[in-house]
Amino acid sequence: MPVIKFIEFDGTEHEVDADGGMSIMEVAMKYDIPGIDADCGGGAVCGTCHCFVEESAGPLPAVDPQEESMLGLRPDRESNSRLSCQLQVRWARRRASGWTARASRADNSVAVVFSSAAAAV
Secondary structure, three states: OOEEEEEOOOOOEEEEEOOOOOEHHHHHHHOOOOOOOOOOOOOOOOOOOEEEEOHHHOOOOOOOHHHHHHHOOOOOOOOOEEEHHHOEHHHHHOOOOOOEEEOOOOOOOOEEEEEOOOOOO
């Protein structure tokens, strides 16, 4: 089971176990992680689960048209912006090196870090 480290904009870190059938947003909601609001419940229609994924993550799954349209409305969008509702834990499990997402300044969203170690919840 992968571990996800959520890093709030202020640097506060939370490490949690992630279930393979969940999105990163759902994991954040399960553990009450501040900064991932998920107002639409994961439908990619609000952008409140926005995060930045560091380039060291390697290639991510393709951005679909709905996610692209929501990211296009973000004033803080960067080339590595993603919606955490569209990133699945099962994808992260295939990544040997893990990946990191950094917080958005505009809405205090969180960063996400994957590793294969057990969580210290």
